[in-house]
Amino acid sequence: MQAPGRAGWRVLAIDPGSTSTRWALYVDDNPVHEVTLRHLDAELEAYVRVWDQIPYRLERLRSSLAGRGVRVEDLHGVVARGGLLAPIPGGTYSVDAAMLDDLARAERGEHASNLGAPLAAHLAEPAGLPAWVVDPVSVDEMEPVARLSGLPGIERRSLCHALNMRAAARRLAQDLGVPYPSLRLVTVHLGSGVSLAAHRDGRMVDVCNPNDEGPFSPERTGSLPVTQMVDLCFSGRYTADELKRALVRRGGLVAYTGSRHLPDVLARAGADPEVRLALDAFVYQVAKEVGALATVLEGRVDWILLTGGGAHAAELVAALTERVRFLAPVRVDPGEHELEALVQGALRVLRNQEPARFYGIMCGG
Numbered sequence: 001m002q003a004p005g006r007a008g009w010r011v012l013a014i015d016p017g018s019t020s021t022r023w024a025l026y027v028d029d030n031p032v033h034e035v036t037l038r039h040l041d042a043e044l045e046a047y048v049r050v051w052d053q054i055p056y057r058l059e060r061l062r063s064s065l066a067g068r069g070v071r072v073e074d075l076h077g078v079v080a081r082g083g084l085l086a087p088i089p090g091g092t093y094s095v096d097a098a099m100l101d102d103l104a105r106a107e108r109g110e111h112a113s114n115l116g117a118p119l120a121a122h123l124a125e126p127a128g129l130p131a132w133v134v135d136p137v138s139v140d141e142m143e144p145v146a147r148l149s150g151l152p153g154i155e156r157r158s159l160c161h162a163l164n165m166r167a168a169a170r171r172l173a174q175d176l177g178v179p180y181p182s183l184r185l186v187t188v189h190l191g192s193g194v195s196l197a198a199h200r201d202g203r204m205v206d207v208c209n210p211n212d213e214g215p216f217s218p219e220r221t222g223s224l225p226v227t228q229m230v231d232l233c234f235s236g237r238y239t240a241d242e243l244k245r246a247l248v249r250r251g252g253l254v255a256y257t258g259s260r261h262l263p264d265v266l267a268r269a270g271a272d273p274e275v276r277l278a279l280d281a282f283v284y285q286v287a288k289e290v291g292a293l294a295t296v297l298e299g300r301v302d303w304i305l306l307t308g309g310g311a312h313a314a315e316l317v318a319a320l321t322e323r324v325r326f327l328a329p330v331r332v333d334p335g336e337h338e339l340e341a342l343v344q345g346a347l348r349v350l351r352n353q354e355p356a357r358f359y360g361i362m363c364g365g
């Protein structure tokens with residue numbers, strides 16, 4: 001691997017989302033460029049599968065990089081958001097054939113983050129550079145006791161906003177001047193989906209998967225009463241795909257209020273009792289899950305950490321804090337910082353602070 005030289009480590013980070021591809025160039029810990037490329041529905045709907053978007057997004061990335069004068073051959077590596085991979089421990093993973101194979105098949109689901117590894121590899125490989133993903137959404141460090149659902153054959157799945165929750169946990173540890181593994185934390189990612197995790201000994205020993213369970217979110221239902229759900233499945237009103245989409249994209253706050261945007265919901269809550277009830281129920285359910293994860297940590301919680309875009313909403317944060325502060329002090333670290341978290345993961349490898357892991361080896365490939 002190339003040495004950093006006087007100019008420092010130059011890392012390109014890529015974060016593909018459902019309606020955008022964001023990229024950033026960092027030199028060491030400092031951002032030089034941060035760019036969001038927007039993708040219109042009309043541009044993406046031509047692609048049947050998420051994987052089919054690779055040439056289109058790659059072309060947009062290449063021309064945006066060229067427009068800013070960024071040359072791939074001047075970099076030390078390319079890092080991207082990981083996708084719906086096999087359940088693996090957290091860390092920085094080299095993009096390898098087994099990973100690309102898994103993402104191309106998308107057996108664990110279609111998600112824009114599945115594009116991170118192939119985009120990074122397409123840019124890095126011709127220049128002989130390493131490509132990595134960091135803390136993908138499928139990070140799984142759950143204990144055996146957390147996996148049972150109550151029905152043999154259905155296991156709880158560890159899917160969550162691992163990258164942002166772990167990065168916020170590391171920032172908290174750094175600010176406190178203690179190692180991250182020494183902290184017992186409950187983290188809450190307040191995004192369009194709400195993920196939670198209990199952290200102990202540097203591992204997320206239980207998580208709340210926003211697509212399957214826990215509180216409702218700005219656009220997801222979370223847990224539902226199971227017998228009523230069975231009736232809905234057999235009502236003939238939806239195909240399986242339609243129902244899944246409704247649960248993860250059109251459930252929760254947007255279903256009750258017509259909006260998935262917290263500032264909008266908060267602004268209307270004063271005058272509209274139904275919106276107020278939906279907002280109160282959202283806060284109630286998130287707080288209830290914080291309490292559940294506090295019991296995973298036997299009540300010994302050092303901090304409750306609120307992060308994600310929703311943590312910018314002061315009224316929401318105040319209401320949530322009011323309900324959970326009896327458990328532990330609450331720290332607010334708003335925003336997603338995913339590009340920065342990706343770069344930090346790459347830098348830990350470049351600086352030999354952590355080895356890169358190999359997906360194929362981890363998954364027995």
Ligand SMILES: Nc1ncnc2c1ncn2[C@@H]1O[C@H](COP(=O)(O)OP(=O)(O)O)[C@@H](O)[C@H]1O
Nearest residue numbers: 190191192193218260261262263309310312313
């Ligand atoms: N600056 C902000 N102030 C208040 N609410 C915000 C802010 N940014 C995002 N949100 C809200 O947080 C929720 C999650 O949004 P976002 O962070 O964009 O999530 P995602 O990336 O998961 O779609 C949305 O309801 C959004 O309206």
Ligand SMILES: CCCC(=O)OP(=O)(O)O
Nearest residue numbers: 137159160161191193210
């Ligand atoms: C599946 C957990 C991660 C997640 O929900 O990501 P998005 O909010 O980006 O869909």
